[in-house]
Amino acid sequence: xxxxxxxxxxxxxxxxxxxxxxxxxxxxxxxxxxxxxxxxxxxxxxxxxxxxxxxxxxxxxxxxxxxxxxxxxxxxxxxxx
Numbered sequence: 001x002x003x004x005x006x007x008x009x010x011x012x013x014x015x016x017x018x019x020x021x022x023x024x025x026x027x028x029x030x031x032x033x034x035x036x037x038x039x040x041x042x043x044x045x046x047x048x049x050x051x052x053x054x055x056x057x058x059x060x061x062x063x064x065x066x067x068x069x070x071x072x073x074x075x076x077x078x079x080x081x
Contacts, residue, residue: 003057006033007064009050016051019067023055028063030055 010016016032023030034051055063 004054005057005060006052006054007060008053008067010053011050013051016053019053019070022066022070023053023063026062026066028055028059028066030059030063 008016008019010019013032013034016034020030020032031054032051033054053063053067
């Protein structure tokens, strides 16, 4: 079994799902981890520290760089719009 690492935490499932889609679009295997009572209590995830993204350790640097690029693009869009 490959080593698994957490590369990011998000304040909402929507943000985590967006990041997950980006990573999967470039063939990086990733999973979401969240303690939200199986989806029944979404606000519980915030109390538990947010929604995490897990990837294989060998993909961690590439995945992190992808998410930083996504965050930078969103920040640039906020500043211009």
